[in-house]
Amino acid sequence: MNEQINKIMIIGCCGAGKSTLSFKLAEHFDLPLIHLDRLFWKSGWVESERDEWIAKHQEIIDQDQWIIDGNYSSTMSERLEKADLVICMDLPRWKCLWGILKRRIKYQGTTRPDMTEGCPERLDWEFTKYVWDFQRDQRPAILKKLAPFKDKKTIHMVNSRKEANALLNTILEENIK
Numbered sequence: 001m002n003e004q005i006n007k008i009m010i011i012g013c014c015g016a017g018k019s020t021l022s023f024k025l026a027e028h029f030d031l032p033l034i035h036l037d038r039l040f041w042k043s044g045w046v047e048s049e050r051d052e053w054i055a056k057h058q059e060i061i062d063q064d065q066w067i068i069d070g071n072y073s074s075t076m077s078e079r080l081e082k083a084d085l086v087i088c089m090d091l092p093r094w095k096c097l098w099g100i101l102k103r104r105i106k107y108q109g110t111t112r113p114d115m116t117e118g119c120p121e122r123l124d125w126e127f128t129k130y131v132w133d134f135q136r137d138q139r140p141a142i143l144k145k146l147a148p149f150k151d152k153k154t155i156h157m158v159n160s161r162k163e164a165n166a167l168l169n170t171i172l173e174e175n176i177k
């Protein structure tokens with residue numbers, strides 16, 4: 001992993017720890033950090049129009065350096081093409097559910113740092129079900145998108161927070177500035 005890392009992509013289920021890891025990596029590498037939730041959502045939980053979303057996303061991935069946190073499968077392949085390092089947070093559903101519950105409690109009534117201002121933290125049945133079903137419904141499509149890049153990119157599948165911390169330590173040790 002000693003190659004120059006300028007573009008890092010972090011994907012996985014909600015509550016898996018993508019944002020936490022991305023904040024830590026951004027601190028070390030001094031790379032621009034983009035949270036796709038911030039890019040996609042407008043205040044009041046209003047979705048961006050498709051053309052607007054695609055244009056914003058393209059502008060970001062065309063930059064020379066970035067850390068991008070988030071899935072958004074409609075644009076994932078374009079990010080995969082450009083990323084130097086891909087980290088897939090592949091934690092069990094109960095860990096992700098625990099993560100979204102802790103996040104809900106921590107940011108109750110406020111907007112978390114990786115979300116658009118005016119989108120207060122919420123936890124409803126639809127979102128909980130999405131997290132519960134992620135392994136079954138979303139994970140296979142993500143793995144399919146990753147498959148063509150397995151021999152072309154550095155891809156790490158992270159199955160626990162302990163593994164995430166170990167990977168972070170390895171990256172930091174091997175890429176000391």
